[in-house]
Amino acid sequence: MKVLLVVPGWSPSNLWGQIGFKFPPLSVLTLAASTPEDVEVSIVDENLEGICYEVDADLIGITVMTPQAVRAYEIADEFASKGKKVVLGGFHVSHLPEEALNHADAVVIGEGDRIWKEVINDFQESRLKKIYKDNGLVLLSEIKIPRRDLVNEKGYLFTNTIQTTRGCPFQCEFCSVSSFFGRSYRTRPIPNVIEELTRLRQKSIFLFLVDDNLVGNRSYAKMLFEEMASLKFKWASHAPLSFVNDEELLKLASQSGCIALFVGFESLIPENLSLMEKPTNAKISPVEAVKKFHDHGIGILASFILGYDHDTPDTFEKILDFCDQVKMDGAIFPILTPYPGTLLRKRLKGEERILTDQWDLYDMEHVTFLPRGMSPEKLQEGFEWLNSSFLSWRSIFRRLLKCHRSLQIFGPMNFGFHKAWKRRIRSE
Numbered sequence: 001m002k003v004l005l006v007v008p009g010w011s012p013s014n015l016w017g018q019i020g021f022k023f024p025p026l027s028v029l030t031l032a033a034s035t036p037e038d039v040e041v042s043i044v045d046e047n048l049e050g051i052c053y054e055v056d057a058d059l060i061g062i063t064v065m066t067p068q069a070v071r072a073y074e075i076a077d078e079f080a081s082k083g084k085k086v087v088l089g090g091f092h093v094s095h096l097p098e099e100a101l102n103h104a105d106a107v108v109i110g111e112g113d114r115i116w117k118e119v120i121n122d123f124q125e126s127r128l129k130k131i132y133k134d135n136g137l138v139l140l141s142e143i144k145i146p147r148r149d150l151v152n153e154k155g156y157l158f159t160n161t162i163q164t165t166r167g168c169p170f171q172c173e174f175c176s177v178s179s180f181f182g183r184s185y186r187t188r189p190i191p192n193v194i195e196e197l198t199r200l201r202q203k204s205i206f207l208f209l210v211d212d213n214l215v216g217n218r219s220y221a222k223m224l225f226e227e228m229a230s231l232k233f234k235w236a237s238h239a240p241l242s243f244v245n246d247e248e249l250l251k252l253a254s255q256s257g258c259i260a261l262f263v264g265f266e267s268l269i270p271e272n273l274s275l276m277e278k279p280t281n282a283k284i285s286p287v288e289a290v291k292k293f294h295d296h297g298i299g300i301l302a303s304f305i306l307g308y309d310h311d312t313p314d315t316f317e318k319i320l321d322f323c324d325q326v327k328m329d330g331a332i333f334p335i336l337t338p339y340p341g342t343l344l345r346k347r348l349k350g351e352e353r354i355l356t357d358q359w360d361l362y363d364m365e366h367v368t369f370l371p372r373g374m375s376p377e378k379l380q381e382g383f384e385w386l387n388s389s390f391l392s393w394r395s396i397f398r399r400l401l402k403c404h405r406s407l408q409i410f411g412p413m414n415f416g417f418h419k420a421w422k423r424r425i426r427s428e
Contacts, residue, residue, distance in 0.1 A: 001124060002040045004057035005032060008068040008075055009046030013427050014363050015387075018420035021157040021412070022047055026210055028063055029146035030163070034116050041150065046075075048155040053078050059123050064090040064100065066176075066339050067363040076103040085128065087119060091180050092359070095341035097131060109133040110180070113143060137181075140166060140188040145196050160200045161208045164193050164224060168213040170240070171343070172264075173277050174305065177212045179341035185216045194227050201231050207257075209237035218249055225252040236260035236409065242280045244292045254296040259406045260329070261293065262301045268322060269315070272308040277343075290326040299329035299406025301413070306386070307336040307379045309372040316382040320389050327399045329410040330417070333386050334364035335379065336371075388425075391418045 007025045010017035025045055035041045044051055060079045064072040069092045076086045080103070089108035093100040097107045106128050108115060115134040122128050143163075153159050165188065167181035200207060214237040215221040228235075229252075239261045244250060265286055267273055273282040293300050304319050323331055338345035338354055339362065348354050353370040361368050365383065367376040374382070389395060396414045400407060 001038075001059070001120070002042070002057045003035060003059045003061060003120070004055055005041065005043045006051065006060060006062045006072075006075060007043070007045040007047065008062065008064070008071040010068065011071070011360065011363070013424065014067070014365055015417075015420055015424050016363075017047075018423040018427070019416060020420065021416050022155070023161055023208065024148065024151045024156050024159050025063070026146055026161050026163060029148060029150065030143060031061070031112055031116055032147040032150055033144035034113050036117060036120055039120060041147070043147075043150045045151065045155075046071075048152070051075060053082055057084065059120070060084050060086045062086065062088050062104075064088055064092045066092045066359050069359040069362075071360070073100075073103040080105075085123065091176050092340060094180060095339075101130060105130075107131055111138045113138045137184055137186065138166075140186050141192065143188060143192075145199075158204050158206055158208075160204045160206055161210050162193070162196055162200065163210050164188050165211045165214065165216060165220070167216070169216045170213070171277055172266075173275065173343040173347070174336060174339075176339045176342060179339075179343070185213070187217055187220045190220075190223055190227055193224065194231075197228065197231055197233070201233065205232070205234055207233040207235040209235060212238055213240060215239050215243055215246075215249060218246060222249055222252055225249070225256040225258075228256040231257075233257040234259050234408075236262070238262045240280070241265060241284055241286070241289055244284065244289045250292065250296050250298075254298060258296075258298050260299045260301065260409045262303065263289075263293075264303045266303065266305050267308055267311075268304075268318060269308070269310045271310040272305075275309055276305075286322065287326055290328065294327075294404065297405045299404060299410050301330040301332065301410075302328055304331065304333050305336050306333055306383055307367065307369070307371045311371070311379075312373040313378050313382065315373075316386045320386060320395075323390060324395065324398060327402060329399065329404075329406055330413050331390060333383060333390070335367055335383050336369065337362050337364050338369055387421055391421045393418070 005028050007028055032041045062072050062076055079086050086104045087106045088100045088104040089112050093107050094109045097109055100107045110133055115132050119132055148159050167185045168177050169185045171178045171183055235257050241263055266276055266278055270282045338348045348369050356368050367379050371379050
């Protein structure tokens, strides 16, 4: 039996569709590792290569995120027209399985690591069910090492990506992670992580830990950082702003090789933070937080969500001024997006403020709801202006003109974002 796993591509009209530095689809590689050994599995990432619909595969599996849902359904329909059986899974499908079933023979709700073998077995026995759902949380001790051998390494920035935890203990209103995993937070056994890291260290000194919240369990994170120190990686990951409150953990992260973190600042307005269910951010000085990270040699890729209820047309300039003031290493400015399954979508739907369910517009670059503090047009204009201003050469050189060990990441990152933004504008 042969299985093909497909990752739909981003639209070229989207910033992420233009970014030159890409990472391998770790979730799909992990699923491939869960495929029975007697089944031949291959992967195609449309962000790097075209899809051959004449491929010699018995079963097609497609992962679906909301911005790629329209494209995923097109791919599924094309394979179905060739007589292939199609299974869909991922965040979007888990929240809208009935919609997905219009384009698939079966769907997987939630995590697929454990139940994937049942899908394969049922297909082989010609008894494929419509819906598969693992009713229990997967133990991360069961997770197999991803099949990195299935992707062409030359197409990616690097393949040294790893997951050490799943989920997040917080429940931010806008976040798909907590809506998918619940508020569960699970950790992989540290010996298993170190074993995988030791293999990865042979390939590259750079490492990206894809965890949504690397420090959700502080004691686990401290043990992990202590064990990682001897491997001498230069690594990046995701962490909440409250990370700066733990001086010991911050020091251990730095000593273990952390040089960059994605941090959700989300907003500079306390009322927005309260609405988001992020009260911890409101208690932290964002200026002091950036300084603390920088003092430990850690650069920041900050995220500021645009369009929350207390944002106004002057919000965009205030965010830019703040980023310039603190010499923010990098930043993204997603437009608030009411993803299926989130508390945000439930609230905005109840307030009759959702403007469209056209999923390809749910890419964090289009306004899909009715803002309170400005018109949809003003929000869209503000998004375009803020990105163009922040990614201008003037802003980049002003922010990065300092001696800092994270420059080796944020220099290329800013130049890459600048070029991708220009290409995105030209593609419109």
